[in-house]
Amino acid sequence: MKKINFSFSVTRWIGVVIKEIHELRRDKVSISMVLLTPLFQLIILGYAINMDPHNLPTALLNYDTERMSQIFVTEAQNTGYFSMIPVDSEEAAQKAFVRGDVTFIVTIPEGFTRKLLRGEKPQLLIQGMPSIRSPRGMRSAPLCRWRSRCFSTICRATCVWCKKRMISSYHSSHV
Incomplete structure (x- = not known):
């Protein structure tokens, strides 16, 4: 053979x-x-195939009730990427996250506005988990764009005009 x-x-x-x-x-x-x-x-x-997600349901835990945190949340909603859902507690946010009702949990800590006005860079806690239908990179990209947009235009307040405006709006709302 x-x-x-x-x-x-x-x-x-x-x-x-x-x-x-x-x-x-x-x-x-x-x-x-x-x-x-x-x-x-x-x-x-x-x-x-649309790789640009919009209106991602996001649980919002806002422990800082001052003006800057409200502006920060408004900026997030204005991007069109997030649909902020206020929750009362971390447990409620975690339950909504586990059920799949929300994609992210954004926690704004107490003293967020105070730290901004002092010139510090306050931290936010952003929790999220990728799913099979939408990889992590696609879902976290809007967060990165939102964070850079908000911190460059509102939160960092590198220009004097912006810093003066932030301080005057903060003091006028607390007088």
């Missing part, structure tokens, strides 16, 4: 490729199918 050799041969492969090219040149319908089908799939699937 003769032993069959299953090793790969580049010359045979090139021969098959050349043969297939000759076959495709003779049949115009086949060449159009080979070229146009992937193009149509690319266009249709490119429009069908």
Whole structure:
């Protein structure tokens, strides 16, 4: 019995490729199918898959009732990425998170506004978990954009005008 050799041969492969090219040149319908089908799939699937999430349900635990935390929450809602749902306690937020009612839990700590006015960089606790239908990167990208937008325009207050405006609005609401 003769032993069959299953090793790969580049010359045979090139021969098959050349043969297939000759076959495709003779049949115009086949060449159009080979070229146009992937193009149509690319266009249709490119429009069908939306990688930009909107109105993600987000539980909000706001322990700071001052003006800046309210502005921060308003900015988050204005992005269109988040639908803030105020909750009363951490337990309620965790239950909603486990049930799948919310995608993120945002906790604004007590003293958030005070730290901003002192020039510190207060921290927020943002909890989230990816799911199979939406990978973590897609869901956390709006958080990064929101955080950078809010901290650059409102919270960091690097320009003097912005800092004066923040302090005057804070004092006028507490007088």
